Amino acid sequence: MSNNNLPFLVFLIPLAIGIPVVLWSLRYAKKRTEDLGQIAQQMGFRFLGRMWRGPVLSPAHKICLIQRTRGRFNNALTGAVGGLDVTVSDYTYPMGKSTVTLTLAALVHDRQLPPFELRSENIFDRIGEAFVHNDIDFDSNPEFSKRYFLRSPDEEGARRLFTPGLQAYFQQIPPDRQWHVETSANTLVLYRFPQLVTPAEIPHFLDETSAIARAILDAAR
Numbered sequence: 001m002s003n004n005n006l007p008f009l010v011f012l013i014p015l016a017i018g019i020p021v022v023l024w025s026l027r028y029a030k031k032r033t034e035d036l037g038q039i040a041q042q043m044g045f046r047f048l049g050r051m052w053r054g055p056v057l058s059p060a061h062k063i064c065l066i067q068r069t070r071g072r073f074n075n076a077l078t079g080a081v082g083g084l085d086v087t088v089s090d091y092t093y094p095m096g097k098s099t100v101t102l103t104l105a106a107l108v109h110d111r112q113l114p115p116f117e118l119r120s121e122n123i124f125d126r127i128g129e130a131f132v133h134n135d136i137d138f139d140s141n142p143e144f145s146k147r148y149f150l151r152s153p154d155e156e157g158a159r160r161l162f163t164p165g166l167q168a169y170f171q172q173i174p175p176d177r178q179w180h181v182e183t184s185a186n187t188l189v190l191y192r193f194p195q196l197v198t199p200a201e202i203p204h205f206l207d208e209t210s211a212i213a214r215a216i217l218d219a220a221r
Helices: 003-043 065-069 123-129 142-147 155-161 164-171 199-219
Strands: 046-049 072-081 084-095 098-108 116-120 148-151 179-184 187-192
Touching (some): 003 046, 003 072, 003 199, 065 187, 072 199, 084 199, 098 199, 142 148, 142 164, 179 199
Antiparallel strands (some): 072 084, 098 187, 116 148, 116 179
16 A cells, blocks of 8 residues: 555545434434433423523532533423422533533522532542531531531531432432532432433433432422
């Protein structure tokens, strides 16, 4: 083979690999949209697709992933579950040189909740805690504090909200669920990083997220 052909091959090989990948991605995205539209219809939800612009969040504290990353929404469907208005949507945002897409649920409520973020604690949180003390721990429940990372600009309000009963509720959730729970203004945002929920799993996803939301709202009474 002539060395003169090498630049052409260097161009052709990635192209030959890339085109099928792009075509598969487009077909997958189209199929996902169609399936989610059908799921929405079956549940009595309204399918919004790309028309949803996201929940109304407080500009005072950028505690939510949505505010920190400024991504885009797609395949949104909206309705009511467990007495709460909810919108489920795919959310894509940049992370380094790539992107992350996950499914989130935004549930609207009428309680006065402190802004907070709750998620499973990881090794980086423990290292960071040695330098920046922003994890709210409960001396009365070291197991909860060891398992979960909780932060809030309103620490006193977050401590009032996370009663022993609410702590116990979160402790009984299987660790592999890896829920992220965030609240801002009158919206609770829940997701599992970096999980993209399949259309068939949407009803169960809604059951789980609404149950968590209800437990938080009941603690706020």
